[in-house]
Amino acid sequence: MFSIYITSFIVGGLICVIGQLLFDVAKLTPAHTLCILVVTGSVLDGLGLYEPLIDFAGTGATIPITSFGNALTHGALAEAEKHGLIGVLTGMFEVTSSGISAAILFGFIASFIFKPKGSV
Amino acid sequence: MVMKGLLTFPSTPSIVATGVTAGPLEKKSAFQAGFDKTYDDERCGLKTNEQGHSKLMEDACMIALSKIDKVPSDADFLVAGDLVNQMTPSSFFATTVGIPYLGMFSACATSVSSLLTAALLTEAGMSKLAIAGSSSQHNAVERQFRYPIEYGAQKGAATQWTVTAAGAAAVAPYQKGLPSIERGTVGRAIDMGMSDPLNMGAAMAPAAADTLKRHLEGHGASASDYDLIMTGDLATVGFSLFKELVKNQGITEFENFSDAGMEFYGNNPDFKAGASGAGCSAAVYFSEVYQKMKDKEYKKVLLIATGALLSPLSFQQGETIPCIAHAVELTMK
Amino acid sequence: MDKEKYAKLEQEISPKAPLLKNVIKAFLVGGTICLIAQFIALFYMTFFDFTERTASNPTVATMIFISMLLTGFGVYKKIGQAGGAGGAVPITGFGNAVVSAAIEHKTEGFVLGVGSNIFKLAGSVIVFGVFSAFLVALIKTILVKMGVVSW
Incomplete structure (x- = not known):
């Protein structure tokens, strides 16, 4: 039970290290880096590898952005299993809706409250 | 002499007054003692960053005019620019003061290109009083060229910080005992294939070296003639590269060389390689450098303002960064 | 000096990213964010009717909420500067991208500014x-x- 806290920290940290290498070694912008990670998560789920990673690392696998790609693919696959090809289209946001709706909601609310500040 | 971008001003127009304003972070600047006015609020108490940007420039202009007991209607020309899209901060300020206005874009080299233009108008006898100036506001510029202000992108050591500052200079026919504009060199747009918008010093250094070379050779001067040769906003990385390039031109003594962007925030590591922005060189040239000339500490200085002529679009389309550097030579007789 | 030679000189003089330091910081910051999320997931599993799997949704939403506060108070850009990818890769970085774009464009109005730019990054x-x-x-x-x- 407690080991999940250790694996979460380590796996989450390692995914970020891959991101940092893409920043510093491959000289990619943050946007390019995040897109690559999302696509990676999606492909890993297609290969059936991401769900075992979530079982192993908990939030270490669900919090990094790779999880977003995984969740999109997972939703699509689950619906495809039920309804065939059309499910690929309809199932995509089945799992990820909470992340996107939270981001839109909180982003919009933040714009009522906050102003950007050019501090160091 | 009229040739290849080299300018001489036989009537030596004088800078009769200057005004410099700066934002809250700039109170920490190494040059802050020379600033006429600083604000506690980065938007100067106004609603948007762009309005604050306009206000900065307006106040700098009004301060310069008030020092010579003039009002905007006494001025013949306003030559000013900034970095925001179609230079709306400068244009809004131009509507407020109502001075006949030439918008000037040379990115961060606008301080010198506007000063040169004002001097040319004065030299031609078309202007008795011209205001030259440039400005930048951190939030307004960074949001356009980089990321939203609150976005947590990691800045590398070569990144520069856009200053919130404005500088204005009032140019009039020669007056005794004031710094005067003797010569100048209009830069060539130079592109050495640099494409990293987060390392603009490296992109701009070749333009500065080219303009220095052309100025010295064209006017038959040598680097040691000057008490100060100050580039605009190369910052630490760009300034090191600039020195390497200048060494190839046979100049080995760098005692009198300096860079406004590199010195602007002292050695504060929060600002990475140093300062940049159209307000950076203007704020330093028109405060510290101008004052030291008036105090006769400097008799002859060469100011080479540098600008990176990129746009967010050109960067996204994978283009390299064309750069410019304009030089002006000030003397104190 | 030609472009190639200058590019070489630029490589020599421009400071290199301190790779090892950046990687360690990314690991620590990113790992810590995931660890915090694990505790939040525990909270949802203990006090609400969530399983290990279903807790992920409210956890993600909560992390984005925290990210909103940190972004608004100007803290997240410091986390991003210190942690690099450690701040950008977790879902909080996604939240930071959305929230920072939203508050940045408030001055252009809620429809033309916030609404159209919220997903800019x-x-x-x-x-x-x-x-x-x-x-x-x-x-x-x-x-x-x-x-x-x-x-």
């Missing part, structure tokens, strides 16, 4: 996520139909 992640999910799911579905693989 995060949009590409959604587009690439959706497109790759579509391709992957499509390929897998076809392969299953052909009997090459099973669900």
